Amino acid sequence: MKALRGGAWLPPTVFGAGGLGLWELVLWLTDPDGFVLPRPSEIAVALGENISEVWMASRVTGFIILTGLAGGVVLGVAAALVVTRFRTANETLTPLAVAINAIPIIALAPLFNNWLGITSPRSNQAVVVLLVFFPVFINTARGLTEVDEEQIELMQSYAAGDWRIMRTVRIPNALPFFFTALRLVASLAVIAAIVVEYFGGRQDTLGNIITQNAQFTRYDVAWAAVVAGSIVGIALYFVGLLLERLVTGRYARASTAA
Amino acid sequence: MPTVPMSRREKARRSLVFGAFMVVLALLYTAYKAFGQAIDDTQRDWWLVGSFLPRSDDKNMPRVLDILAEFGEAPRAGGTTIGRLTLDGALFTLREAAVGFAAGTVIGLAIAVVLLQSRRAERGVLPYVIASQTVPLIAIAPIVVVWGRTNFGFLPWEWEDWMSVSLIATYLTFFPVAVNGLRGLQSPSPEATELMQSYAAGRRQVLRRLQLPASLPFLFPALRIAATASVVGAIVGEISAGVRGGLGRLILDFAGKYITGPERLYVAIIGACITGLVAVGIVALAERLVLTRRGQLAR
Amino acid sequence: MAQDLVLEIAGLEKTFNPGRPNAVTAIAGLDLAVQPREFVSIIGPSGCGKSTLLRLVGGLIGPTAGDLSVNGRSAQEARLARDYGMVFQAAGLLDWRSAVRNVELPLELMGWSKSRRRARANEMLELVDLGGFAAHYPSELSGGMQQRVSIARALSFEPALLLMDEPFGALDEMTREYMQAELLKIWRETATTVIFVTHSIPEAVFLSSRVAVMSPRPARIAEEITIDLPERSPPVRDTEEFFRAVSLVRRTLRSVEGT
Numbered sequence: 059m060k061a062l063r064g065g066a067w068l069p070p071t072v073f074g075a076g077g078l079g080l081w082e083l084v085l086w087l088t089d090p091d092g093f094v095l096p097r098p099s100e101i102a103v104a105l106g107e108n109i110s111e112v113w114m115a116s117r118v119t120g121f122i123i124l125t126g127l128a129g130g131v132v133l134g135v136a137a138a139l140v141v142t143r144f145r146t147a148n149e150t151l152t153p154l155a156v157a158i159n160a161i162p163i164i165a166l167a168p169l170f171n172n173w174l175g176i177t178s179p180r181s182n183q184a185v186v187v188l189l190v191f192f193p194v195f196i197n198t199a200r201g202l203t204e205v206d207e208e209q210i211e212l213m214q215s216y217a218a219g220d221w222r223i224m225r226t227v228r229i230p231n232a233l234p235f236f237f238t239a240l241r242l243v244a245s246l247a248v249i250a251a252i253v254v255e256y257f258g259g260r261q262d263t264l265g266n267i268i269t270q271n272a273q274f275t276r277y278d279v280a281w282a283a284v285v286a287g288s289i290v291g292i293a294l295y296f297v298g299l300l301l302e303r304l305v306t307g308r309y310a311r312a313s314t315a316a
Numbered sequence: 317m318p319t320v321p322m323s324r325r326e327k328a329r330r331s332l333v334f335g336a337f338m339v340v341l342a343l344l345y346t347a348y349k350a351f352g353q354a355i356d357d358t359q360r361d362w363w364l365v366g367s368f369l370p371r372s373d374d375k376n377m378p379r380v381l382d383i384l385a386e387f388g389e390a391p392r393a394g395g396t397t398i399g400r401l402t403l404d405g406a407l408f409t410l411r412e413a414a415v416g417f418a419a420g421t422v423i424g425l426a427i428a429v430v431l432l433q434s435r436r437a438e439r440g441v442l443p444y445v446i447a448s449q450t451v452p453l454i455a456i457a458p459i460v461v462v463w464g465r466t467n468f469g470f471l472p473w474e475w476e477d478w479m480s481v482s483l484i485a486t487y488l489t490f491f492p493v494a495v496n497g498l499r500g501l502q503s504p505s506p507e508a509t510e511l512m513q514s515y516a517a518g519r520r521q522v523l524r525r526l527q528l529p530a531s532l533p534f535l536f537p538a539l540r541i542a543a544t545a546s547v548v549g550a551i552v553g554e555i556s557a558g559v560r561g562g563l564g565r566l567i568l569d570f571a572g573k574y575i576t577g578p579e580r581l582y583v584a585i586i587g588a589c590i591t592g593l594v595a596v597g598i599v600a601l602a603e604r605l606v607l608t609r610r611g612q613l614a615r
Numbered sequence: 616m617a618q619d620l621v622l623e624i625a626g627l628e629k630t631f632n633p634g635r636p637n638a639v640t641a642i643a644g645l646d647l648a649v650q651p652r653e654f655v656s657i658i659g660p661s662g663c664g665k666s667t668l669l670r671l672v673g674g675l676i677g678p679t680a681g682d683l684s685v686n687g688r689s690a691q692e693a694r695l696a697r698d699y700g701m702v703f704q705a706a707g708l709l710d711w712r713s714a715v716r717n718v719e720l721p722l723e724l725m726g727w728s729k730s731r732r733r734a735r736a737n738e739m740l741e742l743v744d745l746g747g748f749a750a751h752y753p754s755e756l757s758g759g760m761q762q763r764v765s766i767a768r769a770l771s772f773e774p775a776l777l778l779m780d781e782p783f784g785a786l787d788e789m790t791r792e793y794m795q796a797e798l799l800k801i802w803r804e805t806a807t808t809v810i811f812v813t814h815s816i817p818e819a820v821f822l823s824s825r826v827a828v829m830s831p832r833p834a835r836i837a838e839e840i841t842i843d844l845p846e847r848s849p850p851v852r853d854t855e856e857f858f859r860a861v862s863l864v865r866r867t868l869r870s871v872e873g874t
Contacts, residue, residue, distance in 0.1 A: 069436050069439040070439065070440055070443045070444070073441055073444065074444065077444070095463065153330045153333065154330075154334060157330070157334055157593065159544070160540070160543075160544050160595075160597075161544075161588070161592040161593060162544065162547050162588050162589070162591070162592045163548075164548055164551070164552055165551050165563075165564075165585055165588040165589070168567060168570075168571035168581060168585070169581065169582070169585060171571070172370075172376060172574060172578070172581075173369075173370030173371075173376055174368070184368070244450075245449045245450040248450055248452060249452045252452045253452070253552050256552070256555060257555075257568075257571065269458075269556070272458045272459055277459055280459065284452060287450070287451070287452045288450045288452070290450075291447075291449075291450025291452075292447055292450050295446070295447075295450065505705065505707065507703045507705050507707040508707050508709070510703070511701060511707050512724075514673055514675065514694060514699050514700075515720075515721045515725075516695045516696075516697055516724075517724050521724055525709075525720065525723070526709065529709065530709075530710075530711075532711070
């Protein structure tokens with residue numbers, strides 16, 4: 059088992075280091091001024107020099123991401139729990155949610171800015187909440203309903219009530235579906251939060267650092283902010299993965315892939 | 317996740333539900349306008365939920381009928397109507413999205429096929445395919461546009477700015493295709509693979525006759541996600557890169573002129589929503605045609 | 616003499632994960648010889664390595680030691696020469712191909728022309744009594760029908776050896792008996808050599824000219840029983856000869872398991 063674990067970390071590390079090295083080398087040979095695409099080392103230096111600004115911005119944007127993510131997840135799960143209790147509601151509303159999920163929700167950002175105030179975090183949060191809500195709702199509802207009929211019948215043969223069936227069969231069945239959605243929305247939330255900052259609002263955000271510095275061709279600093287956003291996204295992804303391991307680890311190890 | 321079959325009746329029902337939803341949404345909107353928190357002198361929000369709810373005056377929330385009427389209005393007398401502008405923008409954006417979608421699908425599939433060949437490659441690269449989506453490339457669209465202008469001189473055709481926007485759409489598109497495609501390519505049972513081996517089929521034959529067809533039911537859901545993602549990428553790419561002609565630019569323009577005509581922004585955003593639905597609809601249609609013909613929906 | 620044999624196995628050994636702590640020797644010192652046009656069943660306690668043996672014969676996995684030749688060639692060479700038709704417990708039809716196109720699959724891989732392979736595939740479907748189902752997709756066929764398509768597919772290119780791994784294991788008893796009779800009919804008509812893995816004693820007795828009984832792990836052929844039935848048609852199942860053969864195989868199997 060231990061050998062396997064080492065084997066799991068080794069290939070990504072090798073590929074990652076190799077990729078960064080290649081990036082550095084190719085640009086060092088072809089674009090030594092780093093005009094458009096800075097080298098990893100330059101980005102690292104820019105990140106170091108602007109660390110306090112990037113850190114403060116990461117906190118502001120991170121707050122939006124976390125609150126929006128939490129709100130969307132809570133609402134999505136709650137809606138799924140309620141809607142799947144009623145067959146007709148489920149058969150009507152879940153496909154509807156699938157359709158709505160096809161619209162580019164980020165494009166609604168200017169509307170929310172007008173509704174909730176462009177400088178208020180509320181408009182940014184609203185977009186993230188909305189974006190997170192639909193995948194979480196759709197996947198959780200699917201997990202709660204796509205249950206083995208025989209398991210339900212078995213529980214009914216024990217005279218188990220609805221709530222008991224929910225707890226012992228439906229919710230455990232829905233967990234892998236939910237966590238798949240959680241990993242998906244973790245990175246979506248980061249992208250959404252940063253992009254919404256594009257439509258204006260506060261100055262001390264990651265989105266703003268990227269725009270401002272890109273405008274003045276300080277691409278290394280813009281990239282440093284991009285890296286900060288990625289770190290937030292990767293951290294959230296791993297928190298999701300960790301949660302999944304903690305909750306389902308004992309019986310569903312296999313489902314954690316991808 | 318493989319596709320769920322859908323009868324024609326179910327389809328009609330869903331369209332009906334969607335239509336009803338639009339009506340209900342319009343009614344709720346109107347009702348909130350009538351009873352919601354209006355701007356008053358003290359600007360006090362409702363208790364607890366107030367800061368999450370908009371003001372209901374005509375500037376913040378124009379009347380539904382006014383928004384609908386705006387489709388036919390022209391900014392200058394006798395000029396192009398807002399509806400027409402939005403349609404043109406939607407077609408422009410749809411083209412960017414389609415190019416990005418096509419490129420993303422090809423790249424995603426190529427990644428999936430490469431990762432299929434070796435467990436080690438899969439374990440080494442897949443984490444980065446996933447991590448790539450946390451890089452908000454969409455936010456550095458301006459850089460991508462500059463990058464496109466300076467670095468694609470070698471191409472046989474002239475590089476235009478909208479192609480850089482397509483590139484951003486590609487970046488958002490390839491991911492679901494690669495991940496689901498890989499899962500689909502790996503979906504044939506060990507027996508099916510052994511069977512192909514017993515016929516002494518080569519790697520390429522196994523790919524073409526077994527793995528690629530088997531991956532289709534996994535691929536289409538990914539393509540639907542990718543369709544939305546490509547439209548999002550195109551719109552946001554336009555906005556942040558300042559590329560003219562598409563919906564994104566239109567939204568930005570109308571958002572800037574919001575005070576003089578809030579309805580226009582609504583029209584453009586409704587256009588964006590419809591564009592997203594159309595993109596996914598096209599993929600869903602293709603899915604239906606392909607899978608029905610192959611007997612993969614008839615279960 | 617060796618030239619006359621379709622399959623000749625001597626001292627075959629297969630160890631999985633050799634040299635590691637989790638090494639398992641599935642097969643050791645296994646000998647078997649099969650004549651042309653024979654129908655040999657392989658029977659043994661569950662988990663004894665019957666399927667492993669079939670995969671070794673089919674060249675899907677390589678042996679650790681010993682000799683295995685098919686028509687004088689190694690299993691790998693025979694596989695590359697397309698000497699095998701394989702049928703598994705799961706019919707393994709490709710969902711997205713109609714019955715006739717499933718049968719055509721191996722012919723396509725072998726580069727047959729379209730008209731030629733279509734004609735052959737239809738012919739094979741007639742052979743398994745599915746002439747009217749050529750355009751049906753697997754999802755529209757019953758389990759027994761799917762398995763018949765799978766048999767037609769395996770026979771379509773006239774392989775030297777038909778390898779069957781519990782092909783009727785997933786079918787209900789009635790279908791199963793029907794399929795057995797059907798398989799015998801096909802065997803007679805096509806003059807194929809069959810190696811048939813099963814864990815059903817009556818099935819082995821009814822079908823085979825010879826039953827090879829495998830020992831528990833590490834497996835070898837512990838006993839070979841020649842089955843001599845007056846005729847091979849369903850009524851024979853109720854004859855005394857049939858019962859006697861069944862109980863002989865059963866006793867052998869028990870004694871093998873006891874050791």
